[in-house]
Amino acid sequence: MGLNIRDIAAAAGVSPATVSRALRGMDNVDVSTREHVIAVARALDYAVSPVASRLATGRSGTLGIVTPYVGGWYFAELFAGIEAALKPFDLDVLIHTTEEPTGARPSTEAHVRLRRRVDAALVIGLAPDSKEIAGLAGLGIPLVLIGSQVDGVASVSIDDRADACRAVQHLLDLGHRRVGLISGRRLPTGFVPENDRLAGYLDALSAAHLAHPTSLREVGEFTTAGGERAMSVLLARQPRPTAVFCMSDQMAYGALRAMSRAGVGTGTGDGAIAVMGFDDHELATTFDLSTVAQPVRAIGALGVDLVMEQLDGRQPRVIVLPTELRVRASTQGSVTNR
Amino acid sequence: MGLNIRDIAAAAGVSPATVSRALRGMDNVDVSTREHVIAVARALDYAVSPVASRLATGRSGTLGIVTPYVGGWYFAELFAGIEAALKPFDLDVLIHTTEEPTGARPSTEAHVRLRRRVDAALVIGLAPDSKEIAGLAGLGIPLVLIGSQVDGVASVSIDDRADACRAVQHLLDLGHRRVGLISGRRLPTGFVPENDRLAGYLDALSAAHLAHPTSLREVGEFTTAGGERAMSVLLARQPRPTAVFCMSDQMAYGALRAMSRAGVGTGTGDGAIAVMGFDDHELATTFDLSTVAQPVRAIGALGVDLVMEQLDGRQPRVIVLPTELRVRASTQGSVTNR
DNA sequence: CTGAAAGCGCTTACAG
DNA sequence: CTGAAAGCGCTTACAG
Structure with a gap:
């Protein structure tokens, strides 16, 4: 319930640093030590605090999705594709909708909302010259556009x-x-x-x-x-x-x-x-x-691929899918x- | 880009504590001080780090959504209702799908995934006696069930x-x-x-x-x-x-x-x-x-209401909506x- | 391979 | 009303 890494360290008879390394499967830990730590952590039902890791590492472990709206067939399909592709990666998703429900006061701009919250963003259907895109580009994180293209930015779309x-x-x-x-x-x-x-x-x-x-x-x-x-x-x-x-x-x-x-x-x-x-x-x-x-689901899945590629340090790619x-x-x- | 609260404090000529208080609109700050701090923060385009606040306060600022699947009309409608109702609250959303894409190895259990990540959870369509519900109940956070009922737990559903x-x-x-x-x-x-x-x-x-x-x-x-x-x-x-x-x-x-x-x-x-x-x-x-x-969208919106009520310390309510x-x-x- | 220590950027009693 | 200090729970050079 409220165990922290020091509790596990104490229980396992090692330092918090070693617990941290063992639990993340780093290789600079003695095999037997690692296994012991993992066993102790499991026995105590310990879960690391993602928030603390994020603060310490500076990575948010979160993918932002900027979309004009939520609901409707297209978004649902796209999101299903994104979710499925994201499963192996333990990344959270943060959705930001840019379009206001009619009558609502304008909410926070996308790049303000996402700043410091996401490691990368998937941007759906926004115009290349929109101020949203400009703001997001200023975030300095990998961007993947879905349904539009901008020079130098990764994207997946159809023609x-x-x-x-x-x-x-x-x-x-x-x-x-x-x-x-x-x-x-x-x-x-x-x-x-x-x-x-x-x-x-x-x-x-x-x-x-x-x-x-x-x-x-x-x-x-x-x-x-x-x-x-x-x-x-x-x-x-x-x-x-x-x-x-x-x-x-x-x-x-x-x-x-x-x-x-x-x-x-x-x-x-x-x-x-x-x-x-x-x-x-x-x-x-x-x-x-x-x-x-x-292929809407495939578009979503490819969008995730392009995000992961850039997070791995590779260059942004542009994908244009054929239709039938x-x-x-x-x-x-x-x-x-x- | 990388400003922190100390930078703002220095620029405004006050302590970080005062910046923190001013920016969150607490009333134990002199009005002129507060306005000055806010002006400086805005001028420097400062955004607080949500991760740091979360670690310090112990609140995640996130609502979990546990659902058997994503995609499809029902989920899209429900989610649109949830999103709209959540707009005023500055809560992030973390979606966890319980059903595996066929062939995938079972992923993390819902309560393990959500632990330490969410302040409350909206649980869609899960059986009252399911082990997912049991696990989630053990999290000790407010739960709102959508489409099913359990004694003592808030829920919104139709009959x-x-x-x-x-x-x-x-x-x-x-x-x-x-x-x-x-x-x-x-x-x-x-x-x-x-x-x-x-x-x-x-x-x-x-x-x-x-x-x-x-x-x-x-x-x-x-x-x-x-x-x-x-x-x-x-x-x-x-x-x-x-x-x-x-x-x-x-x-x-x-x-x-x-x-x-x-x-x-x-x-x-x-x-x-x-x-x-x-x-x-x-x-x-x-x-x-x-x-x-x-009324699927309304169900989603009411689910959010019940979450907020419990976060405000009120008792869980059960809502059953009429159909036509x-x-x-x-x-x-x-x-x-x- | 392992540990002590500093640091990530906030918030919050506590003291004044 | 304001500030100094401790603490939230991790990670990561650095030293050994």
């Missing part, structure tokens, strides 16, 4: 722009000429992948010399309900889009729902609208939704009214 | 048994006599709410003097894919259930998908199967799924093949 372009290209290949867009927020935002996906959408249309009026774009808030609202608006536009690219699968589900309610078919049928998502969320197959599959186009009935099929 | 019973009762009220069940794991499990929901299912059937053969039950692993598999099996049974209660909405989505594939209608139509979920997940309306709505039956087309409607 949102190219991937979105490919998704829209798929719709163009099917013959569509009026391709709508359902984005998360009103663009541009502080969330990088979203801006990049917009750029990719525009790339594809421009390359095909197609118009891309803003009347084809609606905001879906990254929620299913928002996607439903957005699609309802698009359905009322004249002329209607014949295909819609949604920046997330969850918004696409809502879009499909709006179409179903309006009696509008999905895929290639007459008067139908082809719907394309992004993520390959676990329900994409259930909705028969064509989408771009991104998954074509399903929402673009290819001829399901009438789902 | 899973009664709520499941009500859900099944709804199906019985519609005239169903063969009501199937899709559970998460093979029951009984270490996850309390699940066992309670089974009990509630049996309660309703027993009260109506109906048989409840195990052939009406299948395991859906709490995933959409699992729910789809489970329903496929149930569809092949003779006689088929005419209604199915799923322990989570996500499994219900899979079940609906399996029915749609098999050409089986939903709701009250001829040869149709009524499907009932549990959660009121964000897509439940999209699927027109009848379900039991539980949401009837939609999956039980009442007559949608043929969705």
Whole structure:
């Protein structure tokens, strides 16, 4: 309950220094001494005080995670990947959310909160030029960006722009000429992948010399309900889009729902609208939704790898993961009214 | 970057003790002294070392969260509620997952991991008689259980048994006599709410003097894919259930998908199967799924309240939240093949 | 291989 | 209201 290293030292008949060395498995301890100390420590159910070690060593044993929000599919997946990858390392995690619940007073800045608390930080989706990134860089600890890139900083991401372009290209290949867009927020935002996906959408249309009026774009808030609202608006536009690219699968589900309610078919049928998502969320197959599959858990795990590498003194690396186009009935099929 | 309290003391022309008092807003400091110290600290961009304070005070400033797993809708919602409620308190969070990724060697036990690291713990879904709970109780810190109850320990949960019973009762009220069940794991499990929901299912059937053969039950692993598999099996049974209660909405989505594939209608139509979920997940309306709505974010926030209460020296409280039956087309409607 | 001692950066009785 | 001093529980050169 309240044993400290001196108690163990006394019980084992050695000095606290030796206990410290033995318990951490250092090799400059006689084997028999080490085993004896370990046995005594276990018998007494001793646990070192992480706080004391941290103060003594100057290492916090903690990884900071800076994220715009918590909750939602993407974060949950990412975090699951991070947690799993962290298991072998006995590192604690400290999560800092940058986005305020609406109406809340602004809380501590990320770098102030993390200072002296973390040995490294995983930074999710923040813009390269944001002041958060600048502040964090000033901390002088290893940083790993997820979903954005900055020169000289480690990062793991997908190529949102190219991937979105490919998704829209798929719709163009099917013959569509009026391709709508359902984005998360009103663009541009502080969330990088979203801006990049917009750029990719525009790339594809421009390359095909197609118009891309803003009347084809609606905001879906990254929620299913928002996607439903957005699609309802698009359905009322004249002329209607014949295909819609949604920046997330969850918004696409809502879009499909709006179409179903309006009696509008999905895929290639007459008067139908082809719907394309992004993520390959676990329900994409259930909705028969064509989408771009991104390996979110792997991204989280790789982020941890890059952190550990830098903590080991290696150079920051940049990883860009490939995605995969998954074509399903929402673009290819001829399901009438789902 | 590396300033400590003595640097500030020197710069402000006072002692470290006074700096400490001033910065923490203690009232036994002259107002002008305090303001001066605060100004100097700010000018020098000083941040106290949490680790040093923790060692000196014996308080970790950290809340432990013990959970069987991370990821998935329930945990993400709960965690979002916890995070939001924690914002005003400057408490760090330390997450410990008890369930191993399959194949991993067992990691440290929860109470060993949390010992000396947290001031209190929020424990999610663990069985009252589990050894984890026993170990955590031995830590002598305030505990708040989420989703289970133990005498003398604070907790916040819903009444899973009664709520499941009500859900099944709804199906019985519609005239169903063969009501199937899709559970998460093979029951009984270490996850309390699940066992309670089974009990509630049996309660309703027993009260109506109906048989409840195990052939009406299948395991859906709490995933959409699992729910789809489970329903496929149930569809092949003779006689088929005419209604199915799923322990989570996500499994219900899979079940609906399996029915749609098999050409089986939903709701009250001829040869149709009524499907009932549990959660009121964000897509439940999209699927027109009848379900039991539980306020997951509120549960997380209340868990934090109960923690703070105990940290303030108040007695542990037990909170049981009401749920709400949401009837939609999956039980009442007559949608043929969705 | 082992130990005595200093130090990590705070907080808190205690004395004034 | 303020300060000197001890202490929180470790780790780590340094010396042997």
